[in-house]
Amino acid sequence: MLSLQNVIYRYQTNMSPVLTNLFFSVKRGERIAVVGRNGSGKSTLARVLKGLLTPSEGQIVYESPFSREDIGMLFQNPDNQAVSTIVEDDVAFGLENACVERDEITNRIAHYAQKLGVSHLLKRNINELSGGQKQRVALTGLLVLEPKLLLLDEACSMLDPVGRKIVQKHIGQFHSEGHAIISITHDVEEILSSDRVLGLVGGKLIYDGSPHQLFSNKDYLHELGLVKPFQYELVDLLENKGIDVNVSHAFSNKELLQLLWTYRLNR
Numbered sequence: 001m002l003s004l005q006n007v008i009y010r011y012q013t014n015m016s017p018v019l020t021n022l023f024f025s026v027k028r029g030e031r032i033a034v035v036g037r038n039g040s041g042k043s044t045l046a047r048v049l050k051g052l053l054t055p056s057e058g059q060i061v062y063e064s065p066f067s068r069e070d071i072g073m074l075f076q077n078p079d080n081q082a083v084s085t086i087v088e089d090d091v092a093f094g095l096e097n098a099c100v101e102r103d104e105i106t107n108r109i110a111h112y113a114q115k116l117g118v119s120h121l122l123k124r125n126i127n128e129l130s131g132g133q134k135q136r137v138a139l140t141g142l143l144v145l146e147p148k149l150l151l152l153d154e155a156c157s158m159l160d161p162v163g164r165k166i167v168q169k170h171i172g173q174f175h176s177e178g179h180a181i182i183s184i185t186h187d188v189e190e191i192l193s194s195d196r197v198l199g200l201v202g203g204k205l206i207y208d209g210s211p212h213q214l215f216s217n218k219d220y221l222h223e224l225g226l227v228k229p230f231q232y233e234l235v236d237l238l239e240n241k242g243i244d245v246n247v248s249h250a251f252s253n254k255e256l257l258q259l260l261w262t263y264r265l266n267r
């Protein structure tokens with residue numbers, strides 16, 4: 001879909017670069033988590049990917065027919081994204097701009113608003129909604145456009161656990177329908193659900209690999225400001241006791257439970 005070729009970004013010419021010599025590609029349908037400590041350059045990278053900031057050196061190549069217009073970007077703060085006061089108008093904005101027919105607009109809004117649990121908010125004034133509700137509305141406004149690549153900048157951080165679960169479920173579904181996702185996140189479960197993790201330290205890409213490799217190797221975790229997920233801690237404890245759990249991929253709590261159950265049955 002796109003590739004970064006030696007991208008360097010400086011906010012001002014006399015400043016040190018915030019992103020340094022980035023080379024990587026994003027393939028169709030990939031689910032990527034971008035991780036790193038505060039100030040490591042994640043949001044700057046997201047803005048560069050979307051084309052809101054132009055690289056100071058190097059370039060991003062969008063592979064035709066994919067273009068930056070196909071990227072839907074959701075920011076951490078939903079107040080930065082609303083364009084209309086009434087929720088329904090706000091959600092319809094992108095579709096109207098793309099000259100989609102009225103019936104199709106109505107159908108898509110009804111479909112995605114129902115999926116994201118915001119149907120009851122469509123007639124409300126956006127300014128009267130909570131931060132979490134505004135964020136779900138903003139995501140609905142992006143999903144109705146069915147972007148080929150969804151770029152999320154800590155988009156779930158202000159949602160309550162139930163809201164986060166709903167949104168994560170729909171992001172997972174969106175991905176399984178073939179859309180690519182790049183998500184800037186500190187959320188371990190979200191990192192575990194990704195195909196690939198990009199880790200930034202001081203604007204440099206120090207890790208590009210699977211979540212399993214990342215969490216199995218403690219060297220990167222501290223540098224990237226991450227802690228081991230519960231299931232990996234437990235596997236370490238079991239292996240220290242001589243119990244070989246033998247996992248080869250990133251796994252959920254549910255899978256861990258299954259492994260332990262199988263182990264118990266085989267004893």
Ligand SMILES: Nc1ncnc2c1ncn2[C@@H]1O[C@H](COP(=O)(O)OP(=O)(O)OP(=O)(O)O)[C@@H](O)[C@H]1O
Pocket residue numbers: 011018036037038039040041042043044045
């Ligand atoms: N508009 C700006 N002008 C100058 N420097 C900036 C600007 N925006 C960000 N920076 C600097 O660029 C660096 C990277 O910031 P960025 O917001 O990309 O990091 P981040 O990894 O997203 O951080 P966080 O996890 O805290 O959101 C930081 O040192 C920050 O101070």
